[in-house]
Amino acid sequence: MSTAVIPVEAKPRTTYLNAGQTLKSWLLTLDHKRIGILYLISVTFFFLVGGIYATLIRLELLTPQGDLVSAQTYNKLFTQHGITMVFFFLIPSIPAVFGNFLLPIMIGAKDVAFPRLNLLSWYVFMTGALFASYAMFAGGVDTGWTFYPPYSTNYANTYVIATGLGIFIAGFSSILTGLNFIVTIHTMRAPGMTWFRLPLFVWAQYATSLIQILGTPVLAITLLLVALERTVGIGIFDPRLGGDPVLFQHLFWFYSHPAVYIMVLPSMGVVSEIIATFSRKPIFGYKFVAFSSLAIAIVGFLVWGHHLFTSSQSVYAGMLFSLLSYAVAIPSAIKVFNWTATLYRGSISYDAPMLYALGFIGLFLIGGLTGLFLAALGLDVHVHDTYFVVAHFHYIMVGGALLAYLGAMHYWWPKMTGRLYPEGWARFAALVVFVGFNLTFFPQFILGYLGMPRRYYTYAPEFQLLHVLSTAGASILAVGFILPAIYLLWSLKKGPIAPADPWLATGLEWRTSSPPPPENFERTPIVTWNAYEFRPQEEAEVIGGGKPDASSLTGE
Amino acid sequence: MAQSEVTAQHAIAHHPALAHHFENMEQQREASTLGMWVFLITEIMFFGGLFLAYSIYRSWYPQVFAEASHHLDILLGGINTVVLITSSLTMALAVYHSQVGNRGKLVLFLILTMLLGLTFLGIKVIEYSHKFHDGLIPGIHFHYEGPHPQQAQIFFWLYFAMTGLHALHMIIGVSILAFLIYFAWRGRYSPEYHSPVEISGLYWHFVDIVWIFLFPLLYLVGFHVKG
Amino acid sequence: MSEHIVPKKTYYAVFGALMALTAITVFVARFDLPWILNIVVALTIAVTKATLVVLYFMHVRYSSRLTQVVVVAGIFWLVIMLVLTASDYVTRGLLAPVVSISAQ
Numbered sequence: 001m002s003t004a005v006i007p008v009e010a011k012p013r014t015t016y017l018n019a020g021q022t023l024k025s026w027l028l029t030l031d032h033k034r035i036g037i038l039y040l041i042s043v044t045f046f047f048l049v050g051g052i053y054a055t056l057i058r059l060e061l062l063t064p065q066g067d068l069v070s071a072q073t074y075n076k077l078f079t080q081h082g083i084t085m086v087f088f089f090l091i092p093s094i095p096a097v098f099g100n101f102l103l104p105i106m107i108g109a110k111d112v113a114f115p116r117l118n119l120l121s122w123y124v125f126m127t128g129a130l131f132a133s134y135a136m137f138a139g140g141v142d143t144g145w146t147f148y149p150p151y152s153t154n155y156a157n158t159y160v161i162a163t164g165l166g167i168f169i170a171g172f173s174s175i176l177t178g179l180n181f182i183v184t185i186h187t188m189r190a191p192g193m194t195w196f197r198l199p200l201f202v203w204a205q206y207a208t209s210l211i212q213i214l215g216t217p218v219l220a221i222t223l224l225l226v227a228l229e230r231t232v233g234i235g236i237f238d239p240r241l242g243g244d245p246v247l248f249q250h251l252f253w254f255y256s257h258p259a260v261y262i263m264v265l266p267s268m269g270v271v272s273e274i275i276a277t278f279s280r281k282p283i284f285g286y287k288f289v290a291f292s293s294l295a296i297a298i299v300g301f302l303v304w305g306h307h308l309f310t311s312s313q314s315v316y317a318g319m320l321f322s323l324l325s326y327a328v329a330i331p332s333a334i335k336v337f338n339w340t341a342t343l344y345r346g347s348i349s350y351d352a353p354m355l356y357a358l359g360f361i362g363l364f365l366i367g368g369l370t371g372l373f374l375a376a377l378g379l380d381v382h383v384h385d386t387y388f389v390v391a392h393f394h395y396i397m398v399g400g401a402l403l404a405y406l407g408a409m410h411y412w413w414p415k416m417t418g419r420l421y422p423e424g425w426a427r428f429a430a431l432v433v434f435v436g437f438n439l440t441f442f443p444q445f446i447l448g449y450l451g452m453p454r455r456y457y458t459y460a461p462e463f464q465l466l467h468v469l470s471t472a473g474a475s476i477l478a479v480g481f482i483l484p485a486i487y488l489l490w491s492l493k494k495g496p497i498a499p500a501d502p503w504l505a506t507g508l509e510w511r512t513s514s515p516p517p518p519e520n521f522e523r524t525p526i527v528t529w530n531a532y533e534f535r536p537q538e539e540a541e542v543i544g545g546g547k548p549d550a551s552s553l554t555g556e
Numbered sequence: 557m558a559q560s561e562v563t564a565q566h567a568i569a570h571h572p573a574l575a576h577h578f579e580n581m582e583q584q585r586e587a588s589t590l591g592m593w594v595f596l597i598t599e600i601m602f603f604g605g606l607f608l609a610y611s612i613y614r615s616w617y618p619q620v621f622a623e624a625s626h627h628l629d630i631l632l633g634g635i636n637t638v639v640l641i642t643s644s645l646t647m648a649l650a651v652y653h654s655q656v657g658n659r660g661k662l663v664l665f666l667i668l669t670m671l672l673g674l675t676f677l678g679i680k681v682i683e684y685s686h687k688f689h690d691g692l693i694p695g696i697h698f699h700y701e702g703p704h705p706q707q708a709q710i711f712f713w714l715y716f717a718m719t720g721l722h723a724l725h726m727i728i729g730v731s732i733l734a735f736l737i738y739f740a741w742r743g744r745y746s747p748e749y750h751s752p753v754e755i756s757g758l759y760w761h762f763v764d765i766v767w768i769f770l771f772p773l774l775y776l777v778g779f780h781v782k783g
Numbered sequence: 784m785s786e787h788i789v790p791k792k793t794y795y796a797v798f799g800a801l802m803a804l805t806a807i808t809v810f811v812a813r814f815d816l817p818w819i820l821n822i823v824v825a826l827t828i829a830v831t832k833a834t835l836v837v838l839y840f841m842h843v844r845y846s847s848r849l850t851q852v853v854v855v856a857g858i859f860w861l862v863i864m865l866v867l868t869a870s871d872y873v874t875r876g877l878l879a880p881v882v883s884i885s886a887q
Contacts, residue, residue, distance in 0.1 A: 109577065113591065180591075184587075187583055187587040213597055217598045217599070218864070221603075221605035225605075225609075228717070232695025234713045241710075243710065244612065244616075250871065314871045314874040314876075316870070316878075317867075317870045589846075590849065600861055604861045607865070608865055611865060612868070612872055615872065638802065641805065642798070644836060648789075648839075649794060652794070761836050765832075768829050772812070772829050773829075776812035777822070779812040780821055781815065
């Protein structure tokens with residue numbers, strides 16, 4: 001009774017973090033925010049694993065001779081690096097972590113449409129990871145992450161089936177996440193949250209989900225066929241028995257090319273949010289940016305044949321796929337132009353998330369443009385399967401997806417944890433990552449152009465200088481990853497308490513307290529404003545967790 | 557008056573089957589239907605990979621596929637087609653009775669659907685055991701008498717992969733029906749809440765559609781060339 | 784947005800049509816039609832049957848526009864996969880083999 005009179009509550013308010021403290025309350029949670037955190041911990045672990053492989057690869061390539069590992073071990077290293085990073089880090093990274101955490105809040109819902117499926121997806125993911133890890137510890141796999149037959153079906157004597165099964169299972173978690181998001185966006189939007197008031201991150205997630213549900217099943221059936229062929233040897237992809245190995249490549253890349261957009265589309269969504277917030281301007285050409293996400297998702301399905309230019313695919317099909325590949329550049333360019341136009345005359349502040357977002361734009365531009373080189377039939381014959389390709393997709397996957405992941409981590413860290421990270425260190429780390437990344441991968445463009453093939457553990461001595469530069473860059477990059485790991489963990493205990501809206505941003509996620517209460521808002525928000533409508537702060541009402549600023553500033 | 561309206565709304569909002577994160581039953585129903593449709597899209601693509609492989613290899617080896625298909629039993633395949641289409645009818649009628657709230661008929665038609673599904677699977681077992689006796693299991697023991705045994709083997713692995721995957725979906729469907737029958741019998745479904753029946757129906761019809769394509773592509777492909 | 788209840792007699796009519804089409808497809812398959820007409824007829828009938836099931840048994844004819852878009856999108860993506868892969872297979876080998884002009 002007496003507490004009701006005292007204005008400052010003695011009891012800390014209920015957030016999704018302190019709603020239950022037991023391990024069981026985490027492992028059986030149906031709260032999308034907690035599931036997002038479960039994913040965050042899992043994929044960060046796999047990023048670490050993939051990073052260890054990368055470290056070993058770069059160390060081996062320091063010298064032209066094969067002095068650190070054997071050829072066979074090297075094959076396993078780059079295969080495990082690719083599989084871990086692609087299937088267990090990049091594909092689930094932004095959708096499963098930040099999508100899960102933010103999407104329902106951004107549209108003003110209490111949860112995703114199917115919370116049980118959402119939890120199931122995490123368990124399915126971990127089961128897949130278990131199989132892949134078993135394969136890794138049993139001796140690894142050496143087919144390359146692409147599993148091309150006939151090597152994967154007839155010759156490789158490594159753990160192809162266990163790894164394939166792991167990816168097959170993890171694929172279903174990707175499908176479940178995509179399905180959940182599509183239904184959530186269609187049916188769970190708060191009153192007034194029309195399609196064109198959605199944050200662009202939600203549009204990007206929607207487009208990503210389309211790819212996840214349309215592409216992943218094809219990868220699943222393809223891996224099943226590889227496993228079947230390996231076990232009984234019936235000539236599914238074996239030319240000696242009447243099969244066609246190129247059919248595998250069609251099926252594989254029907255998923256795996258669009259999968260690149262699973263990695264980069266959510267990143268583009270993150271960048272749109274960050275650019276708007278730190279330029280204090282609405283995104284220029286909102287509808288164009290929104291629809292370009294959908295366009296990338298759709299056109300991205302029409303270009304897979306550009307991976308088959310040198311695989312005895314018909315030349316005519318090659319021309320068609322080359323042309324269609326150029327078409328993907330249009331929606332991608334729309335995004336880059338619109339971000340640039342948003343920056344124009346914005347009042348820009350260079351906080352750490354913004355540094356990552358600006359880095360993304362530059363590196364994605366380089367990655368995208370070199371992609372056009374590779375989509376050109378004639379040039380591709382020269383640089384196919386060289387370090388040029390390796391550099392190109394690392395500019396997209398690391399320079400693009402990973403930088404956006406780090407940007408998102410910093411941008412929404414106060415929301416997720418209720419703590420602010422040390423801004424100075426964060427800016428420094430962002431610069432270290434940018435420098436380290438470019439030093440690692442830019443020399444690889446030159447290496448590839450000069451003819452250094454990918455997936456080799458020894459090389460001609462004249463390539464050594466560039467390889468040494470690349471390895472040096474990788475060590476700087478590693479520092480850039482370790483720094484955030486330290487100060488973010490530090491901030492969990494020691495960081496200043498975060499207000500509801502530390503960036504003075506616009507989305508609904510900033511209208512609830514940091515960290516949000518279990519059901520996100522105290523009452524269903526009614527949306528009367530457009531995305532990125534910057535209004536005076538006193539107008540922006542806080543509709544979650546009581547008086548979050550008062551209680552969280554005095555709390556603890 | 558206003559008081560009774562409030563209580564009526566209260567009653568709707570607290571339908572026992574309404575999950576906490578939905579605003580009302582309508583939203584919940586919409587979400588589950590859309591969810592099932594999106595899932596069926598993934599199923600289209602899943603089977604799609606096999607249909608693609610079928611199209612490629614059939615266009616490469618049309619003669620061999622026609623000859624090999626003579627080893628399939630058109631009569632059993634035809635009976636199974638009839639069985640499956642009938643089961644789709646009974647499933648549709650089960651959904652109808654869940655919509656109008658006729659519990660007895662709902663349970664009856666669900667049981668009929670399940671029995672027809674089991675009949676289909678039983679016939680499939682007979683067919684598979686025939687193939688086993690004829691030595692037509694690819695890779696394990698494959699003794700094909702006609703010309704181009706290797707290419708015929710491609711036909712047979714496609715046959716087993718496609719019908720096997722289809723049969724797996726039938727088994728899942730029959731298991732879902734078992735749950736539905738139990739809950740329908742317990743009276744859980746009503747005209748206000750019958751989404752589980754409805755979306756299971758969608759799944760069942762989808763599995764039927766897959767068979768509608770498998771039957772002509774696998775069984776009838778060589779009917780016209782008398783072997 | 785309350786759901787549409789399809790009358791029972793519609794279901795029976797669709798069932799009759801499906802049975803008839805099954806009989807027709809088996810019957811027609813016995814004849815050796817010219818060109819690739821056998822497969823064309825078989826697939827046309829199968830597509831018709833599938834359409835009937837989707838429209839009536841699965842209620843898509845009465846469903847929301849969203850559901851209809853989802854169905855069409857699913858079929859469209861299957862067609863993308865089939866057609867673009869076929870673009871490789873049907874044009875393979877069309878190019879005349881390159882005559883070697885290396886030193887004799």
